[in-house]
Amino acid sequence: MALDDRKLDVLRAIVEDYVATQEPVGSKSLVERHQLGVSPATVRNDMSVLEEEGYIRQPHTSAGRVPTDRGYRLFVDRLSTVKPLSPAERRAIERFLVGAVDLDDVVHRTVRLLAQITRQVAVVQYPSLARSTVRHLELVPISTTRLMVVMIANTGRVEQRQVELPAPLDETQVTTLRRLSNEKLCGSKLSDTPPLVQALIDEAPVELRAATVALSSVLLETLVERHEERVALAGTANLTRGGLLDFQGSLRPILEALEEEVILLKLIGEVEPITRVRIGDENEIDNLRATSIVSAGYGPGVTIVGGLGVLGPTRMDYPGTIATVRAVARYVGEMLAQN
Amino acid sequence: MALDDRKLDVLRAIVEDYVATQEPVGSKSLVERHQLGVSPATVRNDMSVLEEEGYIRQPHTSAGRVPTDRGYRLFVDRLSTVKPLSPAERRAIERFLVGAVDLDDVVHRTVRLLAQITRQVAVVQYPSLARSTVRHLELVPISTTRLMVVMIANTGRVEQRQVELPAPLDETQVTTLRRLSNEKLCGSKLSDTPPLVQALIDEAPVELRAATVALSSVLLETLVERHEERVALAGTANLTRGGLLDFQGSLRPILEALEEEVILLKLIGEVEPITRVRIGDENEIDNLRATSIVSAGYGPGVTIVGGLGVLGPTRMDYPGTIATVRAVARYVGEMLAQN
DNA sequence: CTTTGGCACTCGACTGTAGCGAGTGCCAGT
DNA sequence: ACTGGCACTCGCTACAGTCGAGTGCCAAAG
Numbered sequence: 001m002a003l004d005d006r007k008l009d010v011l012r013a014i015v016e017d018y019v020a021t022q023e024p025v026g027s028k029s030l031v032e033r034h035q036l037g038v039s040p041a042t043v044r045n046d047m048s049v050l051e052e053e054g055y056i057r058q059p060h061t062s063a064g065r066v067p068t069d070r071g072y073r074l075f076v077d078r079l080s081t082v083k084p085l086s087p088a089e090r091r092a093i094e095r096f097l098v099g100a101v102d103l104d105d106v107v108h109r110t111v112r113l114l115a116q117i118t119r120q121v122a123v124v125q126y127p128s129l130a131r132s133t134v135r136h137l138e139l140v141p142i143s144t145t146r147l148m149v150v151m152i153a154n155t156g157r158v159e160q161r162q163v164e165l166p167a168p169l170d171e172t173q174v175t176t177l178r179r180l181s182n183e184k185l186c187g188s189k190l191s192d193t194p195p196l197v198q199a200l201i202d203e204a205p206v207e208l209r210a211a212t213v214a215l216s217s218v219l220l221e222t223l224v225e226r227h228e229e230r231v232a233l234a235g236t237a238n239l240t241r242g243g244l245l246d247f248q249g250s251l252r253p254i255l256e257a258l259e260e261e262v263i264l265l266k267l268i269g270e271v272e273p274i275t276r277v278r279i280g281d282e283n284e285i286d287n288l289r290a291t292s293i294v295s296a297g298y299g300p301g302v303t304i305v306g307g308l309g310v311l312g313p314t315r316m317d318y319p320g321t322i323a324t325v326r327a328v329a330r331y332v333g334e335m336l337a338q339n
Numbered sequence: 340m341a342l343d344d345r346k347l348d349v350l351r352a353i354v355e356d357y358v359a360t361q362e363p364v365g366s367k368s369l370v371e372r373h374q375l376g377v378s379p380a381t382v383r384n385d386m387s388v389l390e391e392e393g394y395i396r397q398p399h400t401s402a403g404r405v406p407t408d409r410g411y412r413l414f415v416d417r418l419s420t421v422k423p424l425s426p427a428e429r430r431a432i433e434r435f436l437v438g439a440v441d442l443d444d445v446v447h448r449t450v451r452l453l454a455q456i457t458r459q460v461a462v463v464q465y466p467s468l469a470r471s472t473v474r475h476l477e478l479v480p481i482s483t484t485r486l487m488v489v490m491i492a493n494t495g496r497v498e499q500r501q502v503e504l505p506a507p508l509d510e511t512q513v514t515t516l517r518r519l520s521n522e523k524l525c526g527s528k529l530s531d532t533p534p535l536v537q538a539l540i541d542e543a544p545v546e547l548r549a550a551t552v553a554l555s556s557v558l559l560e561t562l563v564e565r566h567e568e569r570v571a572l573a574g575t576a577n578l579t580r581g582g583l584l585d586f587q588g589s590l591r592p593i594l595e596a597l598e599e600e601v602i603l604l605k606l607i608g609e610v611e612p613i614t615r616v617r618i619g620d621e622n623e624i625d626n627l628r629a630t631s632i633v634s635a636g637y638g639p640g641v642t643i644v645g646g647l648g649v650l651g652p653t654r655m656d657y658p659g660t661i662a663t664v665r666a667v668a669r670y671v672g673e674m675l676a677q678n
Numbered sequence: 679c680t681t682t683g684g685c686a687c688t689c690g691a692c693t694g695t696a697g698c699g700a701g702t703g704c705c706a707g708t
Numbered sequence: 709a710c711t712g713g714c715a716c717t718c719g720c721t722a723c724a725g726t727c728g729a730g731t732g733c734c735a736a737a738g
Contacts, residue, residue, distance in 0.1 A: 681736105685734090686733090
């Protein structure tokens with residue numbers, strides 16, 4: 001059955017009121033707070049239909065209605081208009097991010113900013129190495145048989161690893177190795193490196209062969225295979241807002257999930273620039289069935305190099321949160337582009 | 340008034356029972372569970388004295404007794420013997436830490452291990468830069484007017500910063516600058532660098548003077564002045580054990596405190612190798628008045644380069660926690676010494 | 679066919695009362 | 709100094725009663 005416009009209005013009103021008050025909303029208070037132009041009885045009939053269709057439900061008989069995950073989904077998809085940020089908010093974002101000196105700094109500031117504005121848990125992924133290109137490889141001799149390899153990516157990420165050499169190398173050999181690897185790998189995407197690394201090994205002069213193999217294996221192992229993703233987290237204290245009413249009193253599973261980097265990456269590791277909303281049940285992780293996640297990809301220009309997002313109760317201010325996440329993602333992208 | 344031995348026994352029994360059961364303990368159950376060799380009435384008299392002295396208190400009249408912070412303090416100082424770890428635990432620690440490949444890896448493994456064994460919140464400070472010495476400085480040209488400076492410390496920490504040069508430098512100039520700064524700074528403690536940096540500037544050839552100043556200011560600013568301390572955190576989910584009985588139902592202030600790096604550093608930034616216990620009130624941070632912190636310094640050999648610790652309810656298993664923290668600190672020190 | 683007012687009903691939240699029992703403090707006796 | 713006995717306190721639980729927001733249904737009006 002198709003829902004007519006008024007029923008949709010009723011649903012929207014229910015969502016808005018419930019988000020605002022955190023209490024089941026009844027027919028009478030609904031008509032009082034919104035100009036629906038009909039009587040409570042009519043609203044009751046509409047509510048009955050909405051309940052049959054699974055958009056709202058009653059916590060108990062003789063209580064008001066509460067939106068279901070499906071109801072929120074409809075609300076987000078068709079009923080809400082993204083509310084533009086206030087100029088003050090825009091300025092706050094800019095001011096907060098503009099002083100960043102470092103990639104680490106950018107990420108930390110961003111995650112705190114997101115948590116603060118949305119008053120929820122914020123997660124920011126560092127630019128993914130898999131989607132970065134190599135800007136420079138530096139080899140630093142630590143001892144004659146030990147090398148530190150520093151990889152600088154175009155996204156600002158810098159990773160370093162130590163390599164144990166099979167045989168000592170002297171200064172000029174290190175220089176040669178540095179030149180060779182930079183020639184081969186600079187400018188290429190990290191996910192494309194395996195064949196290039198093979199070529200590097202093949203072309204290396206025979207006396208550097210062993211060292212090249214050691215170097216390559218470290219590069220492949222730590223940077224490509226188990227692709228080193230990193231995330232930053234902030235605002236967990238916000239989970240306690242709403243005094244245990246959300247999350248039926250147990251933060252446990254949520255805090256547990258937030259400790260797993262793998263899970264966080266699954267949540268916000270976006271590939272598309274689109275803002276994405278996962279509501280309650282739609283979430284794949286069982287521990288987070290009581291939460292919603294709003295995430296977006298970010299990157300300099302149109303390419304996406306990482307994701308960010310916030311996590312909160314399903315009962316959240318979707319329009320506001322979506323607007324904030326989207327805006328922050330765009331600003332972060334701009335920050336990165338400037339480097 | 341001096342407490343005789345039996346009264347101390349009673350206090351110990353109360354602490355042990357309360358930690359185990361989480362319920363106020365009464366005179367009758369106390370004599371049942373411990374071989375005190377006296378009757379409940381006697382115990383009651385002793386309890387009465389202990390209460391007068393402020394070591395225990397009653398949540399309400401007609402309830403059992405609960406240790407006060409002062410009671411825990413006495414327990415920790417005089418009544419408990421550190422229980423040695425089981426061989427299984429020792430092996431677990433070793434196995435967990437031995438695969439670490441990286442400083443980051445060591446720290447992450449350590450913090451998760453601590454959280455897991457103690458079932459509490461664990462905090463590990465990265466080796467402090469202020470207590471590290473410079474092992475190597477590497478200058479990597481990003482462009483002709485931009486340099487990336489990578490500092491490798493003896494503790495395994497690697498920090499990088501970008502430096503905007505006032506004028507372009509060519510390859511050989513960079514090499515000279517690299518050589519000069521390494522000659523000056525290698526082997527010195529970071530906290531001692533300011534005068535050395537000044538000397539570096541003074542001795543630099545005139546055409547490198549400007550670049551040296553730029554480099555120095557970045558070094559001083561980011562590495563020395565606001566000394567870049569880092570910490571890792573794990574096990575926040577453990578705060579929810581004991582179902583809101585600890586922390587009188589509000590995790591809020593604790594989670595908030597844990598988000599502040601400055602606070603974490605204050606808690607576990609140890610200078611001495613000694614295991615330190617802060618109980619409830621003794622804590623300087625108001626938000627953490629309901630928690631206890633057990634911390635220890637770690638480092639290769641006898642010098643301390645950082646701290647680690649755990650945080651939990653005042654009602655915690657002090658002997659076990661102290662033993663674990665101490666053991667983990669020692670193992671981490673050994674790991675670092677091997678590098 | 680939709681909307682509306684009316685009405686009986688449900689059920690959670692709150693209040694007050696009563697009984698239970700763990701635990702205490704005190705005291706007299708050993 | 710220790711112990712057994714005893715009266716007392718008070719939080720906890722169960723139960724009954726009331727209140728009220730909210731519902732579903734129905735018949736009448738638009």
